[in-house]
């Protein structure tokens with residue numbers, strides 16, 4: 286018997302039923318050259334090296350040496366996890382508030398994710414919350430710039446240097462956000478980006494790895510894209526390691542290249558609008574918008590949201606969000622499911638029954654995962670409401686309208 290599962294939806298399909306009085310990202314605004322580049326791919330009979338063109342253009346825009354285009358951020362981070370010289374049972378410290386895509390690769394490599402808590406009232410981890418998680422098995426820190434808010438990277442990098450750890454970034458939600466004048470994705474040893482159609486630089490299902498390091502770039506191409514295949518003279522292909530075929534398709538590269546030509550302008554707009562919306566939401570009693578720290582000088586903001594003070598309202602975050610969606614904010618919803626130590630139920634099960642790599646060895650101690658692994662993150666998400674339909678189409682009028690809707694729902698439910 287086939288058991289019907291309500292499967293998760295992605296890209297445009299995830300937004301199909303969203304309606305309201307505010308814009309949604311779909312239909313996406315595509316760069317004026319999208320058709321021209323797509324035509325080049327078709328006219329050339331697939332000879333046009335569009336993927337390489339996109340890689341060079343993105344690397345140049347970011348000011349990095351290497352961009353390796355992939356079919357998404359999940360594969361980008363998986364290729365990185367496979368490329369690093371870590372062993373099963375090694376620990377990677379990671380943000381607890383994120384998407385499964387952050388973790389998929391490192392779990393498949395049998396590394397052990399260790400969730401550092403977030404700062405109280407914040408969506409991101411910090412050097413202060415990372416430090417107690419460091420052990421003799423820690424090899425790396427994978428930071429997530431959640432919603433596009435860049436983590437405070439200077440203290441994180443200083444701490445990592447002290448312990449000889451690699452720092453790398455999940456910059457999926459932070460395309461062209463800036464930290465102290467430097468772009469997200471250039472603040473660690475490497476980074477993964479997403480160009481999924483609903484993301485900031487929506488280009489269908491794309492992504493990439495960026496790094497300054499020649500050796501790592503070569504290794505990502507070998508293990509992440511060439512399936513670990515080596516050409517042996519007088520023989521042919523040998524597979525020295527199990528690798529992946531995570532290569533960005535030419536048509537996605539064509540769209541990504543066109544999107545890259547308009548993204549910087551769109552990000553300027555997102556930054557301006559999210560700062561206005563933040564100010565407006567901040568005036569509503571019982572509502573606390575996501576804070577924008579001073580070190581974030583450009584906030585490309587993929588998703589916006591705020592926390593409600595549970596003592597100020599008669600309803601919980603889920604009901605508050607339902608009323609927001611009904612009142613016209615498309616896709617408004619609660620955000621509890623971003624708590625990875627709770628949402629990845631297989632992690633808790635595997636750790637509990639000491640399935641590999643939680644057996645010893647390769648693990649060196651016991652691990653536990655659950656809703657209470659990261660109390661600050663849990664407390665934050667319990668009352669967090671978000672909408673990922675915030676996009677480059679927002680005008681000042683839309684920001685005022687969004688804030689009016691939030692204020693109206695707040696008044697309706699106030700104790």
Ligand SMILES: Cc1ncc(COP(=O)(O)O)c(C=O)c1O
Nearest residue numbers: 357358359384386387457479481
């Ligand atoms: C923080 C974060 N990392 C990784 C991913 C996975 O990206 P992709 O859909 O491109 O694989 C997502 C997707 O939502 C994300 O939000």
